[in-house]
Amino acid sequence: MVGTPGKGSLLVASPTLVDPNFFRSVIFLLAHDDDEGTLGVVLNRPSLIPVDEIVPRWGDLAAAPSVLFIGGPVQPSAAICIGRTELAEAADAAGFAPLLGTLGTIDLHEDPADVPVRLAEVRVFTGYAGWEPGQLANEIRSGSWHVLKGDDQDVLSGDPEGLWSRVLRRQGGWLAVLALYPADLASN
Numbered sequence: 001m002v003g004t005p006g007k008g009s010l011l012v013a014s015p016t017l018v019d020p021n022f023f024r025s026v027i028f029l030l031a032h033d034d035d036e037g038t039l040g041v042v043l044n045r046p047s048l049i050p051v052d053e054i055v056p057r058w059g060d061l062a063a064a065p066s067v068l069f070i071g072g073p074v075q076p077s078a079a080i081c082i083g084r085t086e087l088a089e090a091a092d093a094a095g096f097a098p099l100l101g102t103l104g105t106i107d108l109h110e111d112p113a114d115v116p117v118r119l120a121e122v123r124v125f126t127g128y129a130g131w132e133p134g135q136l137a138n139e140i141r142s143g144s145w146h147v148l149k150g151d152d153q154d155v156l157s158g159d160p161e162g163l164w165s166r167v168l169r170r171q172g173g174w175l176a177v178l179a180l181y182p183a184d185l186a187s188n
Contacts, residue, residue: 010043012146012168027043029150065160069124070126072125078128121156
């Protein structure tokens with residue numbers, strides 16, 4: 001458990017958070033600053049649109065499932081790309097900004113061959129989740145979010161629909177019990 005949000009950490013929605021944009025979501029934080037606010041992408045909302053329909057040059061590198069992911073409700077026409085390098089850890093370079101371990105954001109305007117780090121796979125998100133300064137802290141205090149340690153395997157998971165439960169289960173204790181919380185209490 002982390003407790004304090006920061007770049008590379010996860011926000012995992014409490015089972016009682018019913019906002020349809022964030023119900024059972026897992027958000028990977030790309031930036032957090034008390035004065036500037038917070039930005040992240042929802043990791044477990046795949047769309048039905050293949051990556052190569054929107055950014056054809058990047059389709060061959062798309063991690064399975066190779067579809068666009070709904071990164072959040074803010075600026076749904078914007079695209080954010082996160083990629084995994086083949087290096088143990090990558091340094092900041094033109095077109096690549098490190099996030100966590102081998103992960104970094106990638107400039108989709110670049111041709112994949114021109115990115116100065118060798119990429120293993122990418123995930124493309126449309127839109128993002130964002131919070132004004134202080135807003136996320138209030139939501140965490142109210143119990144809407146659990147701030148947990150990020151794992152680079154979560155970002156490019158081949159089973160995004162099961163990510164919420166998996167992340168909670170691996171925490172152990174009472175957070176692991178939350179993974180069993182029914183999506184619909186009426187079906188309990």
